[in-house]
Amino acid sequence: xxxxxxxxxxxxxxxxxxxxxxxxxxxxxxxxxxxxxxxxxxxxxxxxxxxxxxxxxxxxxxxxxxxxxxxxxxxxxxxxxxxxxxxxxxxxxxxxxxxxxxxxxxxxxxxxxxxxxxxxxxxxxxxxxxxxxxxxxxxxxxxxxxxxxxxxxxxxxxxxxxxxxxxxxxxxxxxxxxxxxxxxxxxxxxxxxxxxxxxxxxxxxxxxxxxxxxxxxxxxxxxxxxxxxxxxxxxxxxxxxxxxxxxxxxxxxxxxxxxxxxxxxxxxxxxxxxxxxxxxxxxxxxxxxxxxxxxxxxxxxxxxxxxxxxxxxxxxxxxxxxxxxxxxxxxxxxxxxxxxxxxxxxxxxxxxxxxxxxxxxxxxxxxxxxxxxxxxxxxxxxxxxxxxxxxxxxxxxxxxxxxxxxxxxxxxxxxxxxxxxxxxxxxxxxxxxxxxxxxxxxxxxxxxxxxxxxxxxxxxxxxxxxxxxxxxxxxxxxxxxxxxxxxxxxxxxxxxxxxxxxxxxxxxxxxxxxxxxxxxxxxxxxxxxxxxxxxxxxxxxxxxxxxxxxxxxxxxxxxxxxxxxxxxxxxxxxxxxxxxxxxxxxxxxxxxxxxxxxxxxxxxxxxxxxxxxxxxxxxxxxxxxxxxxxxxxxxxxxxxx
Numbered sequence: 001x002x003x004x005x006x007x008x009x010x011x012x013x014x015x016x017x018x019x020x021x022x023x024x025x026x027x028x029x030x031x032x033x034x035x036x037x038x039x040x041x042x043x044x045x046x047x048x049x050x051x052x053x054x055x056x057x058x059x060x061x062x063x064x065x066x067x068x069x070x071x072x073x074x075x076x077x078x079x080x081x082x083x084x085x086x087x088x089x090x091x092x093x094x095x096x097x098x099x100x101x102x103x104x105x106x107x108x109x110x111x112x113x114x115x116x117x118x119x120x121x122x123x124x125x126x127x128x129x130x131x132x133x134x135x136x137x138x139x140x141x142x143x144x145x146x147x148x149x150x151x152x153x154x155x156x157x158x159x160x161x162x163x164x165x166x167x168x169x170x171x172x173x174x175x176x177x178x179x180x181x182x183x184x185x186x187x188x189x190x191x192x193x194x195x196x197x198x199x200x201x202x203x204x205x206x207x208x209x210x211x212x213x214x215x216x217x218x219x220x221x222x223x224x225x226x227x228x229x230x231x232x233x234x235x236x237x238x239x240x241x242x243x244x245x246x247x248x249x250x251x252x253x254x255x256x257x258x259x260x261x262x263x264x265x266x267x268x269x270x271x272x273x274x275x276x277x278x279x280x281x282x283x284x285x286x287x288x289x290x291x292x293x294x295x296x297x298x299x300x301x302x303x304x305x306x307x308x309x310x311x312x313x314x315x316x317x318x319x320x321x322x323x324x325x326x327x328x329x330x331x332x333x334x335x336x337x338x339x340x341x342x343x344x345x346x347x348x349x350x351x352x353x354x355x356x357x358x359x360x361x362x363x364x365x366x367x368x369x370x371x372x373x374x375x376x377x378x379x380x381x382x383x384x385x386x387x388x389x390x391x392x393x394x395x396x397x398x399x400x401x402x403x404x405x406x407x408x409x410x411x412x413x414x415x416x417x418x419x420x421x422x423x424x425x426x427x428x429x430x431x432x433x434x435x436x437x438x439x440x441x442x443x444x445x446x447x448x449x450x451x452x453x454x455x456x457x458x459x460x461x462x463x464x465x466x467x468x469x470x471x472x473x474x475x476x477x478x479x480x481x482x483x484x485x486x487x488x489x490x491x492x493x494x495x496x497x498x499x500x501x502x503x504x505x506x507x508x509x510x511x512x513x514x515x516x517x518x519x520x521x522x523x524x525x526x527x528x529x530x531x532x533x534x535x536x537x538x539x540x541x542x543x544x545x546x547x548x549x550x551x552x553x554x555x556x557x558x559x560x561x562x563x564x565x566x567x568x569x570x571x572x573x574x575x576x577x578x579x580x581x582x583x584x585x586x587x588x589x590x591x592x593x594x595x596x597x598x599x600x601x602x603x604x605x606x607x608x609x610x611x612x613x614x615x616x617x618x619x620x621x622x623x624x625x626x627x628x629x630x631x632x633x634x635x636x637x638x639x640x641x
Contacts, residue, residue, distance in 0.1 A: 007032035007061070008509075009073040009129055009150075010167045011046040013138060013213060014158035017172075021045045024167045031075070031163060031509045037061045039071050044131050044138060048073040051366065051512055063102040066094055069133040070109060074102045075163050076126030076148045077516070079254040084108065084120060105130070109139075114210060117141060118223040123254065123522060127163050127205075137214040144224045144522045145373075146194075146207030146497030149505060152218075153202045159213045165345035168202055169637040175201050176638040180461040183347070183596075187450050187622060188443035188467040190349045191499045198346040198634070207497050224522070228480035228489045232530045237538070240531055241548035247527060248549065251518035252278040255369055262367035263288030265357070266323065268311025270543075271371025273558060274550040275518055279369060280319050288364055289321040292357040294569050295329040311558060318555065326360040328353075330573040334581050338632040341625065343510040345633060349444070349625035350499045353568050354515075355507035362511040372504055373519035376488065376496045377528040378543040379536040383439055383487055386427075388537065389418040390438060391483035393427050402428070416540045435486060436471035443467070444622045453601045484533025492529075571617035579610070582620060585627055594630055597623075 008028030011021070018040065025036055025047040032049025039046040039062040048061045062071045078084070081101035089095065093107040101124075105116075109130055112119040127150035128141040140161055142150045152161040155173035162168045169176055179200040182192040194204040205211055208224035232240075252275055256262070264279055265272045266289035279287045291312035309325055316323035333356075340352050361368055375381060392414040401407055404424050412419045418427050430441040440446065445453060447466045474493060480486040508515045518524075528536075531545060538544035547559060574582045584590070586606065588599040602623065609616035 007051055007075050008049045008163035008167070009047070009075045009127060010162035010164075011044065011073065011129055011138075012155075012158055012160040012171065013044055014156075016040045016045050018045075020171055021047050024162060024170045025049060027167045027170055028162070028164045030512055033512050035060070037073070039073070039131075041071075041131075041133065043136060044071075046071060046073045046129060046131060048075070051514060061102055063100065063106060065106045065110065066096070070106050071131045071133070072102060072105050073129050074105060074126060075128070075150075076124055076143065077101065077514075078104055078122055078124040078126070079257065079521075080121075080123040084122065114139065114212065114221070115223045117144070117210075125516075125520075129161060135214070137212060139213075140205055140211040142205045142207055142209060144208045145492070145501070145520050145525060147501050147505065147517065147520060149502070150205045151197065151202055152205060152211065154218065157216060159218065165197060165199065165202060166342070166633070166637065169199070175199070177201070178634065178638075180458060181464045183626075184450065184454070184458075184462055185467045185470060186347050186349075186626065187445045187453065188440065188447075189494075189499070190444060190622060191502065192346050193470060193494060193498050198629075226489060226492055226529060227526055228478070228482075228485050228529050230530060231480075231482060231485070231532050233532055235531070235535075237535050237545055237548055240527075240535055240545050243527060244524065244545065244549040245552075247521065247524050248274070248518060249278050249281075251521035251524060252369065253282055254521075255516040255518055256282055258367050260366040261288070261364065262369070263290060263322075263361065263365040264368055265289075265370040266291050266312045266315060266321070267371075268308050268313075268315055268558065269371065269561070270547065270550060270554055270559060271374040271519065273315050273371075273554050275369050275371050276315070276319060276321065277550075277553040278518075280321070286320050286322045289316055289323045290357055290361050290364075290368070291323070291325050292353050293325055293327050295327055307561075311561060315555075315558065324360055324364065326357055328356045330569075330577040332356070333568075333570065333573065334578055337625070337628050339510070340507065341629040341632050343506045344502065344629070345506075347626045347629040348499075348502065348506075349622040350503050351568055352503060352507060354503055355510060358508045358511035358513045361508075361513050366512070367514045367516060368508070369516050369518060370504065371519060372500065372515070372517040373496075373525075374543065374546055376492055376500060377519060377525060378546040379484055379488065379533070380542045381491075383442055383491065384484060384537065385417065385542065386430075386438070387484040387487045387533065389415045389427060390431065393418075393431060394433055397431070434472065434475070435490070436468055436475045439487070439490070440468045440471055444618050449619075453597060453605075455595055455598055458596045482533040484536055485529070488529070488533075488536075492525075570621055574617060574620060575610070582606070582624065585624055586620070590627060593635075596630075 008031030010024045028049045032051045035050040037048050037060055046062055062073050064071050078101035081104045084104050088107045095103055097103050108116040108120045125143045125147035127148040130139045149163055151165045151168050153174055160168055160171050160174055168174050177200040179198055182196040182198055185193055192198050195206055209220050209222050212219045264276045264287055266276050291308055293309040340355050430438045432438045474490045478486050478489045480489045504515050535545040586602050591597045605616045605619055608614040
């Protein structure tokens with residue numbers, strides 16, 4: 001009886017090197033502190049770290065088939081493995097375990113071939129390595145939306161792979177050179193963009209793809225793609241809400257299958273509250289819930305987010321959950337940033353709050369359900385709220401109507417909530433006929449700012465186009481005609497797998513916590529992406545159909561709460577208690593270590609910010625994260641290994 005595990009995986013083809021394999025595996029110990037497993041045969045070496053979730057005593061990998069010629073190491077969960085197992089047994093497959101989702105993978109491959117995740121209707125999150133001994137081929141798989149990471153490179157003619165990029169960097173043949181083009185994009189979008197990484201020649205396997213290594217060559221294939229091509233225009237809001245409610249309830253049920261202690265994020269928002277309500281319907285004992293708050297030093301300048309604790313406690317009292325809060329202060333935030341950047345392995349300047357909440361969760365549970373994904377599916381961010389108004393504004397502008405006064409009342413209504421003089425001016429400022437261009441104006445550093453920031457030596461190393469070109473390439477390939485769905489399609493390809501899901505996975509796994517996201521069940525994704533944008537943002541109401549779906553679950557006062565999002569008080573802290581730390585980290589002495597920035601450009605940004613002439617907080621946070629990543633990760637692995 002070998003059971004499910006959440007873990008990290010790694011390995012390589014070619015000559016066996018047990019010492020290197022063990023070192024690569026040891027780097028990922030936080031992804032799996034409960035054990036390890038190895039498989040070595042001619043031409044292949046596989047390893048895994050185990051975080052025991054199901055069948056706690058006897059869950060081991062690698063897993064094999066009856067003939068011991070197919071081997072698998074697996075990071076993730078197959079939520080519908082029990083149903084799949086029954087189908088496979090009826091087809092003649094013989095199992096040696098009674099509830100292992102890992103063994104299910106082996107038989108799915110035997111039954112359906114290379115594209116088994118799609119053909120077998122697999123519901124899960126995963127990074128998988130499968131070795132087909134008779135055919136001498138290695139296959140790597142990543143889940144549909146990219147919840148679990150999987151990196152790879154070819155070194156000295158052999159493939160090397162791992163769940164953690166730092167594990168790859170341990171391998172003695174792997175190149176550790178900086179990828180200047182990926183770093184250049186980071187200064188706009190807060191992260192590197194798959195398949196590229198911060199290290200030249202190291203790649204991420206794209207979501208919904210698998211890789212085949214055979215005869216010394218790499219080939220990649222898509223087994224699933226985002227479907228925005230056939231909208232359901234004949235569905236009503238009530239019908240869509242009812243279907244969504246049923247799918248969400250089932251997605252929560254599937255993700256509660258766990259032998260280890262589990263709980264849930266509870267921010268006091270609609271998304272996490274809906275998940276917790278559904279969890280309460282499936283079990284008798286109180287659900288364990290967790291919320292992050294901030295110390296009093298941040299409350300005055302950060303009043304909106306301070307309400308998370310209030311609403312979370314209110315919801316917990318109504319549901320009878322076993323609730324816990326974590327209060328974060330500025331010094332802990334700053335002191336933890338090197339470890340946060342090590343958890344990512346690549347520079348990242350998005351939200352990092354999950355790291356601190358996971359410290360608390362680790363004391364109580366191993367698994368947590370979250371509300372992640374609802375915003376990206378149903379529309380909530382500024383770029384989403386801009387989609388329809390921007391579309392209409394560009395149409396009006398083409399007609400010569402480039403002022404509020406020139407618009408009829410019904411035309412102004414189409415611009416809600418950007419129909420005030422201030423908001424309309426914002427539309428005018430960022431407007432461009434190309435979606436890619438106006439969206440990039442929402443980034444951290446635009447192209448001229450990056451040229452002023454980065455040193456001539458760094459700029460000379462670039463080998464590709466500007467960051468806007470990346471988004472132009474994405475927008476050229478969108479299937480959606482609907483203005484909102486076109487934005488959502490791009491962000492589900494870029495923002496979701498490269499920023500949102502990494503901060504969930506990397507920062508929770510830094511404390512050995514597995515996060516399960518019911519909203520990112522592929523059935524919900526496929527439904528959401530076929531709904532017209534007018535059901536997602538309707539009459540200025542964000543996530544309209546989603547709110548309609550969960551309205552029977554969530555109290556009215558919470559439904560009316562303004563969206564706060566994954567924000568953090570760093571912007572206020574860097575003006576007050578963390579100002580000396582900011583100035584020291586970005587001092588001329590510190591940044592001269594790598595020669596990437598123009599020192600005067602950094603000085604100008606700090607001066608403008610602290611003099612009050614301009615709000616440069618987002619840019620400073622972006623620079624801080626890069627500098628700390630460079631010192632804590634890049635220098636460590638490029639010099640010491």
